[in-house]
Amino acid sequence: MSPLTPPFSDEHEELRRSARGFIERELTPHAQQWEEDRWFPDEVFPKLAAQGLLGLKYPELYGGQGGDYLHEAVLVEELARTGSGGTAAGIGAHINIATPPIWKFGTEDQKQRYLVPAIAGEKIGALGITEPGAGSDVAAITTRAERVDGGWVVNGEKTYITNGVRAHFIVTAVKTTPEGGHHGISFLIVERGEGVSSSALHKLGWHASDTATIAFEDVFVGEENLLGELNEGFKLIMANFQWERLAMALGAVGAMQIAWERTAEFARERSAFGKPLSGHQAIRHKLADLATSVYTCRCVTYDALRRFVAGEDPLKEVTMAKLLTQRASFELMDACLQIHGGAGYMREYWVERAARDARLGPIGGGSDEIMREILGRILSL
Known part of the structure; x- marks a missing residue:
């Protein structure tokens, strides 16, 4: 499955290649150890800062890259490739929920004392x-x-x-x-x-x-x-809710994509009853359904992202994206684990961790129930 290009430009796709390379070199190889340690090193933040990844959407005046939310969206998707939801969450909390209020509402003094060192990876928020x-x-x-x-x-x-x-x-x-x-x-x-x-x-x-x-x-x-x-x-709380929920949707889409790719590869290589798993109709059809789910979630999320970046107030679309992607991601991870069989239940397989990590999505950042309540009001129900 090739990703949808819009709303991203060639510049964003170049950033995607660069960020993916850094993540796969510097973060992914350590995912299992960090999970066992229940901690990833603070040194990850200055490493990200050295690549310009802690300030993609922030002005150059504060040490940022002078980009926009589309640049940040690329990073959020690619962080799924760390293979550790916890690592992605820690980084994401710093750049997507702790520092945006300071950028939007902070005094110049506060920005110098907190936003500048946060972008540099010197202070964690x-x-x-x-x-x-x-x-x-x-x-x-x-x-x-x-x-x-x-x-x-x-x-x-x-x-x-x-x-x-x-x-x-x-x-x-x-x-x-x-x-x-x-x-x-x-x-x-x-x-x-x-x-x-x-x-x-x-x-x-x-x-x-x-x-x-x-x-x-x-x-x-x-x-x-x-x-x-x-x-x-x-007002400050509400101001960042849209981006936080959109970031969660983007992260889920990224995680679903990589999980599908890895599971499809496993199904092609693993044999049962004399042929690859993907040669069995039940598995082939399940993978087709999962591919459709990934694509649907990406389309809904990217539509909300386009509207958000265009300056609209896409409360309905962002809420739908958050509601759809979090539950779909959890269900996809469960299906991927099932395809892996007994191996998927073992700690040494990535899918065991992915299934656990995905369960928080329908709870955090506004539960499924709250999302449905918001939609109920918007739809005059």
């Missing part, structure tokens, strides 16, 4: 929104920031935070009014330091990424670290 009692219901967060002379004192807890152990700074949603809610939430950039502690969480998949519960105990945050407007943090 995380986004802290989810709490033990507040997931999809973002307005229900309870982490609070009390005004004091010169800033705020933060107390509370965040959980399921990607890069939550390694992050040097956490872009953190906090209550800045007693009632909180849509007009009582603000964002503070909290630096790792006194009063900030992380507890690693162990997951079904994404083993190489560090996911953590982060506790804030009387953490002082200077007023210069207020990100965006006071009490208007909900």
Whole structure:
């Protein structure tokens, strides 16, 4: 299956070849070890930065490449070739959810202190929104920031935070009014330091990424670290949701593509009953169905991407892409594992890991149920 070219230009395809080469040389060979270690080295970030891959969509003024979301989309797809959902997730959290709010809403001082070193791979970021009692219901967060002379004192807890152990700074949603809610939430950039502690969480998949519960105990945050407007943090949350969900769809499409390629190759080489697996109609038809699923997901995702890059507000299309691709990716990985038979259930085969990694898709970044609720409202149901 050859990938659709639109909406990408020759420049984007050249970037794809370059990024793929780097990933297959520098990341993929270590995937299994990093999964076993449940950690990938921090040194990955400066290596990516040296290739210009941490700042593709950011202005050259801040050390970026001066590209756009299409350049970033290429990288998101290609990161699937690391063979480790956790590694891709850790990198993706840094470039797609932690740093965009600083770029869009940060002061010049904040950009110099956080965005510039993040693009250089010198500082690693995380986004802290989810709490033990507040997931999809973002307005229900309870982490609070009390005004004091010169800033705020933060107390509370965040959980399921990607890069939550390694992050040097956490872009953190906090209550800045007693009632909180849509007009009582603000964002503070909290630096790792006194009063900030992380507890690693162990997951079904994404083993190489560090996911953590982060506790804030009387953490002082200077007023210069207020990100965006006071009490208007909900706008900041919503501003990046579209790209985060589109990035998840792109990542799923990339993962589905490589999984299909590897499984089709396995089916051609593996023999049963005197002929290749692909020579059996049941397997051949299943692979044909899976190829159709990959193509359909790519078409829906690329349509949403075109609209997003064109400046539209493609809430419906992005939501559909996120909903479709995450479940389809999980189902495809399960089918690929089935084709591998008993071998697919073994740790040494990539597909065992891929099946586990794919399960988070229908939950993270807005669950399937939330996506359907959004679509229900858009469709006036």
